[in-house]
Amino acid sequence: MYETYTTVIGTVVSEPRRRETAAGEEVISFRVACNSRRIDKRSQEWIDGPTLYLTVSCWRRLLTGVGLAIAKGRPVIAHGQIKTNEYVSGDGERRADLEMTATAVGLDLSRCVVSYQGTAGPAARAHVAVVEGSAALEESAA
Template identity: 30%
Template sequence: MAGETHLTIVGNLTAGPEMRTTSNGGTVANLTIASTPRLFDRDSGQWEDGETLFMRCSAWDSTYSPMASNIQASLAKGMRVIARGRLEQRSYQDRDGNKRTVVEMRLDEIGPALTRNTAQVARNGNGQQSQQWGGQQAQAPAARPQDPWGGAGNDDPVF
């Protein structure tokens, strides 16, 4: 949609995803990504950590994508991830009646950062994917197809 602020962030999860079910039955995963830039100080000749950004993120299950459930099954505290989404701002009243405003990222995609990790992607039973993270596997991988991009031996797209 026009006017949205899209963002890509690379960082580590500060805690495991928190799952919540809303009063209308929706499922959401909330998580925080800590992203710390590395800056080169020419005077000292050393790399130094910059100011850490803590980005609160949310992902929802939908009828076509169990994203929140896949995140909860695949991600854990400390994992390095790459996330893409849209910044959203919302206001609410706290328990004391004060108006608060928060900015958070609504996730469109999230996955492992492969600079320091390995991952093996496997499809869930419903066609969605889960990840295996450096020896930790959330779900048993399905059998791999011979050619995931091809059709029945021709160049016709499978979609």
């Protein structure tokens, strides 16, 4: 009834998983970890707050772009509808997971540098350099 939309900024902590639903629709899902950071007044150092974990599910038009650009360890920004997914685990315990049905997903350009060539599809090439502090990890995605 009341849809809740939000934007999260975090790091992909699982390899994206592409699957087909029973209805024949494709979806790509991955887990994101989001940390708040603050300055400790006593030590004057940055410290991490609690971590928020959520599953991001991408449908329809997002499939191609997410499939090419998103990978474990990459910094992302995701926007979409968020909800609690309640279920019973294999051991019979009731559990809940936070899930986002994304309407937009992108790399966080404050933490990486991306050069893009071509259009979406098999011929597309993206070069991603993920910046962690002073070191950079460079990858090419086909």
